[in-house]
Every structure is written in C-alpha cells, then in structure tokens.
Amino acid sequence: MSRAKSAQLFSDAKSLIPGGVNSPARAWGSVGGDPIFFKKASGSRVWDADDNELIDYVCSWGPMILGHANPAVIDAAVEAARSGTSFGAPTELEVEMARRVVDAVPSIEVVRFVSSGTEATMSALRLARAKTGRNKILKFNGGYHGHEDALLVEAGSGLANQGIASSAGVHPDYAAATLVADFNDVDSVRVLLEANKGEVAAVIVEPIGGNMGVVPPAPGFLEGLRDLTTEHGALLIFDEVISGFRVALGGAQSVYGVTPDITCLGKIVGGGFPVGAYGASAEIMNEVAPLGPMYQAGTLSGNPVAMAAGIATIDELAKPGVYEGLQAKTDKLADGVLDVFGKTGVPAVINRACGLMTVFFTGNEVIDMDSASTTDREAFGAFFHGMVDNGVYLPPSQFEAWFVSTAHSDADIAQTLEAVGKSL
Known part of the structure; x- marks a missing residue:
C-alpha cells in the first residue's frame, strides 16, 4: 500500500x-x-x-x-451556503436548530450555539462560576473537555488532589483551582467537596467516558454526582460533546435518567461543521449576556451552513x-x-x-x-x-x-x- x-x-x-x-x-x-x-x-x-x-x-x-x-446533510448545507455562509446576525435556522436541541435534550430549556466543543465547555465553566460566585471546579482523571486552561490539568498529590498543569503555558493559579477525582468513584468526589466546602462551582464529567477510551458509568455513579453537587451547592455539568446525539437523541442523560444543570454539546450537533453548544434551564441561562453579566460571544456562532447541517442530521437521527x-x-x-x-x-x-x-x-x-x-x-x-x-x-x-x-x-x-x- x-x-x-x-x-x-x-x-x-x-x-x-x-x-x-x-x-x-x-x-x-x-x-x-x-x-x-x-x-x-x-x-x-x-x-x-x-x-x-x-x-x-x-x-x-x-x-x-x-x-x-450524507446526501440529506450535504444538500441542506449547500442550499444554505448559496444564500450566504455567515451574516453576523440572527437567522431563522438558529431558531429551528435551537428548537430541536431543546426538544431532544432533557436538561436544556435554553441553548447558546458556539463554534467548538472546547468553546462550549469553556463557556459552561464560566457560566457555573458566574451563577455560583465560586471559583474552583472538579474534573476527573482521564477526562478531556477541550483545551481550556483550567481543564488541562492532571492529578496532584495530597488529600485535596489539586490539579497541576499538564500543558506548558497554563497559569498555575488556573490549575490550582481545578480538583481531580477518579471516574466511577463517588467517594473521591465526596472527599474533595468536603475538603473544599463552599468553593466548588461545578463538577464537569463525561457521563460516558470517551477520552480514556470508552468507559461507561458504574451503577449509581452519575446519581451520586447529582446528589453530591446538589448537597454542596455546586452545578453538575455533563460534557456530552461525544455522547450527545450519539448514544440516544437525548444523549447519555436520557439513557441514564440523570439530569445535569448544564449540558455541553459538539461534534454531531454540527453535522460535520464546526459547532458546539451549551444549554441549561432558563434560570441559569439568564446569566448569559445580553440578559446577564456572563459575557460570551462569537462571530461565526450559529452560522447558517452549520445550522442547516445540524438540523438535517438531527432530523435523520429522529427517524x-x-x-x-x-x-x-x-x-x-x-x-x-x-x-x-x-x-x-x-x-x-x-x-x-x-x-x-x-x-x-x-x-x-x-x-x-x-x-x-x-x-x-x-x-x-x-x-x-x-x-x-x-x-x-x-x-x-x-x-x-x-x-x-x-x-x-x-x-x-x-x-x-x-x-x-x-x-x-
């Protein structure tokens, strides 16, 4: 060859x-x-x-x-492109795509489109910090959620298991504010939340691990995260960039019956074009500008070609x-x-x-x-x-x-x- x-x-x-x-x-x-x-x-x-x-x-x-x-996706994208690839202004396709996401994903009442999964997780963490007024986040060893600074960390030593930067260029203060627990180990999460009581804004997790290889959640793991985050006043973020629209139309949260506070989407939601999304209840999403103080913007967010491809993809998956x-x-x-x-x-x-x-x-x-x-x-x-x-x-x-x-x-x-x- x-x-x-x-x-x-x-x-x-x-x-x-x-x-x-x-x-x-x-x-x-x-x-x-x-x-x-x-x-x-x-x-x-x-x-x-x-x-x-x-x-x-x-x-x-x-x-x-x-x-x-896929012919349905390609036809939709080409038709949209012929009418203009980006306006930097609202389009009907954004509304149609948002409606499909809200109808499909249990945790999402309001959604904001971005241009990548990394941008979705980055925005979700900022939203969690804005909503809770806290600064620390908790992730899991082996979990990858994009190249946002606070997430490029690995487990450190000691009871607090604070993160240390796993990439050059990450400010040590960002890494120090990230706690690292073990996937499928609820007790490791409990220890960290107790040791950092009142400081953790969010726990972010892939409900089905996808970046250490495929690792499904053990029975009770996701339910345990839901209970612990509620108890400690932290938000639960599901990174469904991989599992969203793949394991089911409603994502892993619909399969396992656990509803997070914020959901991040990407990959399939764009039908092969660069798209990400984050969504939550209307009450949480009211923190996002222009309604609230949490600023996030993007020139190509919700561009019509990507929205058309995403709509066509979801419509095919809904059959x-x-x-x-x-x-x-x-x-x-x-x-x-x-x-x-x-x-x-x-x-x-x-x-x-x-x-x-x-x-x-x-x-x-x-x-x-x-x-x-x-x-x-x-x-x-x-x-x-x-x-x-x-x-x-x-x-x-x-x-x-x-x-x-x-x-x-x-x-x-x-x-x-x-x-x-x-x-x-």
Missing part, C-alpha cells in the same frame, strides 16, 4: 504547521509512523491522498454518525429505529472483535455504548483511567498499523473511541473482522 503522496504532504506540512497537523489527535505520536492525508470520503469509507480506500472508524472523531457526505440499528451494528462489531481476539489468545476487553467502542489490550476490567492504563500500548500500536495495512482506519490512539456510523454495513463489519484476524 503506497503512501508516497501522504509522506510528501506531511513533509511539506511540518515546515508550515506545528508538527504538520492542526490538532495533536491527528498525529500518530502514540502509535508511531506518519499520519495519512485524506482527500475524499463517502458513507463508511475514506480515500487517502494515494487513492487507498479504507473503512473509517474515526468518522471525524464522532460527527459523522450518518456516515460521510424510527435509527438508534436501535446503530446499537445492533456496534454490538455486532464488538462481539465479532472479541470472538477473533478469543481465538488468538490475545487478552482484550471491549467497552461499548451505542455507536462507540474501545478495544483495550488488557485482561482487566476497565472502569477508570488507572485501569485503562493497564492496556498494552505497544500491542495496540502494532494492531493499529496492521489494521491500516488491511484497509481499516482506526483512531491512532489506544485511549480513543472507535466511532460506528449508520453507514457501516454488514459487509464493512465482516471486512473489519477479517482485518482484525490478520492484524493480531
């Missing part, structure tokens, strides 16, 4: 773009080798710069739940049987991969949710970042390259989700399973 053109493009890019990529997730730092450059996609397939065809389980890291270049079909595809793929691994004797654990799965190269149950870290990363790297060589494109990191789309067919899954057998 020749990748000469990708290699040349990467060589050129490295002299023009930091590391040759516009997001570190696109680099192959954890698996070795040079990234592939793509030029075309349709349905479940992508084609690289050298015309190699691959089955795609990255799906632009989640937005392409309907597959690439009967879509999520049942997606769950069936996910289960067929996950069960098939487990079967192949079992026949080879290679230890593996697969965590899954609707449209999401991660293969961990470990025999241990994966319930948090520490247990996820028992995976054999070298084995995953070799597996990743084997899969690419056999025509299947996976996320180039052990700690990411495989994204399954409605466009993946039984034939795609059969071909994928054949590639798994060849790659072990």
